[in-house]
Amino acid sequence: MSRQVYAKVAQALRNRTPFHSGICTVPDHQLSLYYSQGGITHRRLDFSKAGEDELEALYRTCKPATFGRNGENSITQGLFTCDRGVEMELYKLNVDGKDDFFKPHKDTPRRIGMVGSLVVVLPTQHEGGQFVLRKDRKEWTIDFAEKFAAATEPSICFVAFFGDVEHEVLPVTSGYRVTLTYNLYYETPHATSSYFPSPVHRDLKEALVELHEYACSSHKFTGSLVHQLKGPDQILADVCDELNLRYSLKLLYKGICGDDFDLLTVDQLQVDDPVECESEETLWDALHDLTIDDAEGIEILGRCRVDFRELEQSTLNFLSAYYRRPPTQVLELWPMSSVGVETPYVGYGNEASLDMFYGTACMMVAIDPAESRKILNV
Numbered sequence: 021m022s023r024q025v026y027a028k029v030a031q032a033l034r035n036r037t038p039f040h041s042g043i044c045t046v047p048d049h050q051l052s053l054y055y056s057q058g059g060i061t062h063r064r065l066d067f068s069k070a071g072e073d074e075l076e077a078l079y080r081t082c083k084p085a086t087f088g089r090n091g092e093n094s095i096t097q098g099l100f101t102c103d104r105g106v107e108m109e110l111y112k113l114n115v116d117g118k119d120d121f122f123k124p125h126k127d128t129p130r131r132i133g134m135v136g137s138l139v140v141v142l143p144t145q146h147e148g149g150q151f152v153l154r155k156d157r158k159e160w161t162i163d164f165a166e167k168f169a170a171a172t173e174p175s176i177c178f179v180a181f182f183g184d185v186e187h188e189v190l191p192v193t194s195g196y197r198v199t200l201t202y203n204l205y206y207e208t209p210h211a212t213s214s215y216f217p218s219p220v221h222r223d224l225k226e227a228l229v230e231l232h233e234y235a236c237s238s239h240k241f242t243g244s245l246v247h248q249l250k251g252p253d254q255i256l257a258d259v260c261d262e263l264n265l266r267y268s269l270k271l272l273y274k275g276i277c278g279d280d281f282d283l284l285t286v287d288q289l290q291v292d293d294p295v296e297c298e299s300e301e302t303l304w305d306a307l308h309d310l311t312i313d314d315a316e317g318i319e320i321l322g323r324c325r326v327d328f329r330e331l332e333q334s335t336l337n338f339l340s341a342y343y344r345r346p347p348t349q350v351l352e353l354w355p356m357s358s359v360g361v362e363t364p365y366v367g368y369g370n371e372a373s374l375d376m377f378y379g380t381a382c383m384m385v386a387i388d389p390a391e392s393r394k395i396l397n398v
C-alpha cells in the first residue's frame with residue numbers, strides 16, 4: 021500500500037463519526053402536519069409558512085401538563101420514505117418552546133433490532149436548541165437553526181445516529197423547535213451501511229479503490245462477533261464487500277511471551293492446565309491443537325521483528341510452524357471499537373504470579389499480491 025493510500029484510508033477511518041446529519045430540500049406540499057386536539061378538531065399545519073400563533077397552538081396541544089389541557093397529538097403523515105434494509109418507525113413529535121431542552125440521554129431500544137434514531141427537524145423559526153452528540157469522549161454540536169437561516173429553499177434538517185450515542189438538546193432561546201423522531205431498525209440481521217452511505221463510507225471506499233485491483237473470493241467470517249459489527253466497523257465491512265476485499269475478524273495477541281510474538285487467531289487461546297510454567301510452554305500448550313489457519317504468527321509493520329536466530333531450538337521448532345514464508349505482514353490502521361479476551365495462567369518467575377494472554381478483536385482486510393488480484397469495475 022503506498023504511503024498516500026495508507027494516509028487516505030487512515031484519514032477516512034479517523035474522520036468517522038457515529039452519526040450522519042444534513043439538510044435537504046423538500047417540496048412545500050410535503051411539509052404538512054395533521055394533528056388532532058382532544059380527538060375532535062383536526063388541524064393542518066403547513067411548515068413552509070407556519071406563523072408563530074400556529075406553532076404556539078401546536079405547542080399547547082403537545083404540552084398538556086403545562087397548559088392544563090388534555091391534548092393529544094396524532095401524526096397522520098410521515099415525511100420520510102425509507103431505504104431498503106432500514107425500517108423507520110415514527111416514534112414521536114417534540115415541540116420545544118423557549119427554555120425547553122432535552123437532557124443528555126441515550127435512546128432506549130423499543131424492540132430488538134433497533135440500531136439507532138433519526139431526528140427530523142422541521143423548518144420553524146427558532147434560536148438555540150442545538151443538538152449535541154457524544155461518543156468516546158468526543159462531542160459534536162449541530163446548530164440546525166443556523167442551517168435553516170442559511171437555507172434558500174424549503175428544507176428539513178436531520179440527524180441519524182447509532183443507539184450508543186449520547187445526545188441532548190440545548191435550551192431553545194426563542195421561537196419553537198419542532199422535531200419528529202424515528203426509531204431505526206435493520207430489516208435483516210446483517211443489513212449494511214451501503215443502504216445509507218455516510219461520508220465515511222464514501223471516503224473509505226474511495227481510498228480503498230485506489231488499490232484498484234482486488235482478489236475476488238468469499239470472505240470468511242470468524243466468530244459470532246461479525247454479525248454484531250457496529251458503526252464504523254460495519255462500514256469498513258460493507259466497503260470491503262463492495263470492493264471484493266477479503267476481510268475477517270480475528271483476535272490479535274500482541275507481544276505475547278516476553279513481547280516477542282504477535283499472533284492472529286480465530287478463537288480465544290485455551291490453556292487446559294493453567295499451572296505454573298514458562299509462558300512459552302503455556303503458549304505451546306495453547307497452540308498445539310491448532311493449525312496455521314487457526315493461529316498465525318505475523319509481522320506487524322513498524323514493530324520489532326522476531327529474530328528467529330535468537331530463539332532456542334525448541335521454541336523455534338514449535339513456533340516456526342505458525343509462520344508463513346514470507347511471514348504475513350500486517351499494517352495497523354486504526355483501533356477497532358473492540359472487545360478483548362483474557363486467558364489467565366500461572367506464570368513462572370521468582371514467585372508464581374497470575375499472567376494472561378490478552379487478545380483484542382480486530383478486523384483484517386487482505387491485500388493480496390498483485391498477480392492474484394482481479395480487475396474490479398467500480
Ligand SMILES: O=C(O)CCC(=O)C(=O)O
Pocket residue numbers: 114122127139151187189199201
Ligand atoms: O427533539 C430532538 O431533537 C431529539 C429528542 C430526543 O433525543 C428524543 O426524543 O429522544
Ligand SMILES: [Fe+2]
Pocket residue numbers: 125126127137187
Ligand atoms: Fe433521544
